[in-house]
Amino acid sequence: MGKCLLVTIQVDMHDQLAMTLQDDLATAIAAQESNGLLIDISALEIVDSFIGRMIANTAAMCRVLDADTVVVGMQPAVAITLVELGLTLKGIYTALNVERGMAVLERAAMARL
Amino acid sequence: MSVAPVVTKQESFHLHSSTDVVVARRMVRDWAQGLGLSVLDLTKVVTAASELARNAVVHGGGGVMHVQVVHAGDREGLRVIFKDQGPGIQEIDRAMQDGYTTGGGMGIGLPGAKRLVNEFDLLSTPAEGTCITIVRWKA
Numbered sequence A: 001m002g003k004c005l006l007v008t009i010q011v012d013m014h015d016q017l018a019m020t021l022q023d024d025l026a027t028a029i030a031a032q033e034s035n036g037l038l039i040d041i042s043a044l045e046i047v048d049s050f051i052g053r054m055i056a057n058t059a060a061m062c063r064v065l066d067a068d069t070v071v072v073g074m075q076p077a078v079a080i081t082l083v084e085l086g087l088t089l090k091g092i093y094t095a096l097n098v099e100r101g102m103a104v105l106e107r108a109a110m111a112r113l
Numbered sequence B: 001m002s003v004a005p006v007v008t009k010q011e012s013f014h015l016h017s018s019t020d021v022v023v024a025r026r027m028v029r030d031w032a033q034g035l036g037l038s039v040l041d042l043t044k045v046v047t048a049a050s051e052l053a054r055n056a057v058v059h060g061g062g063g064v065m066h067v068q069v070v071h072a073g074d075r076e077g078l079r080v081i082f083k084d085q086g087p088g089i090q091e092i093d094r095a096m097q098d099g100y101t102t103g104g105g106m107g108i109g110l111p112g113a114k115r116l117v118n119e120f121d122l123l124s125t126p127a128e129g130t131c132i133t134i135v136r137w138k139a
Helices: A015-031 A049-064 A076-085 A098-112 B018-035 B039-058 B109-115
Strands: A004-008 A036-040 A068-072 A093-095 B006-015 B063-072 B075-084 B119-125 B129-137
Touching: A004 A015, A004 A098, A015 A049, A015 B018, A036 A049, A036 A098, A049 A068, A049 A076, A049 B039, A068 A098, A076 B039, A076 B109, A093 A098, B006 B018, B006 B039, B006 B075, B018 B039, B018 B063, B018 B075, B039 B063, B039 B075, B039 B109, B039 B129, B109 B119
Parallel strands: A004 A036, A036 A068, A068 A093
Antiparallel strands: B006 B063, B063 B075, B075 B129, B119 B129
């Protein structure tokens, strides 16, 4: 498989910071010619509609830049809350942990060849 | 028989910027943990508070949040009140529908927040502001 970018979100981001990260990720994907982006959110205690939208937008941007996105490590309480909130992250790959996430990206890259 | 809730503890916090939203959700999280809410209930109420705190900043031009521990009979819960002096919500019925937005977002904040709590009360007067009260009872 090609190059992958791995991002771990470690802090509770305010909205501007989330937008900056979104732009930085799209820039880095293009600059490094990555085929995959793995976002580890295991440290996040909550994902509200803003962060959820930022993740969905990032995945959409990466898709246009010829890269797949996988979100890994979502805590069960966060998953339940997101769905109840009305955010289903449709069309975004998810995996339980980094290892499985890498496997998802590898399969996605293979399918594209 | 429902008993009028009694406030046993309260703290207020001003909301003016997106960094205040971060501090607000941390505060609600700490209070929910102190009250002994389950991880799921805590996650739900903090997420709802995050949506409403952001609304107060973005749509209300800033406001104030009151976090309270309330008792009603043998029930204990966390009540969070968001008040702003913004333009108010013009069409409350539509604002409570999924997918309706005036702010360029996804339009899930208000109806989504309502689904995450046990009680949700919205009072809005055009040109005077909006006051939203949420309660999550300890299971």
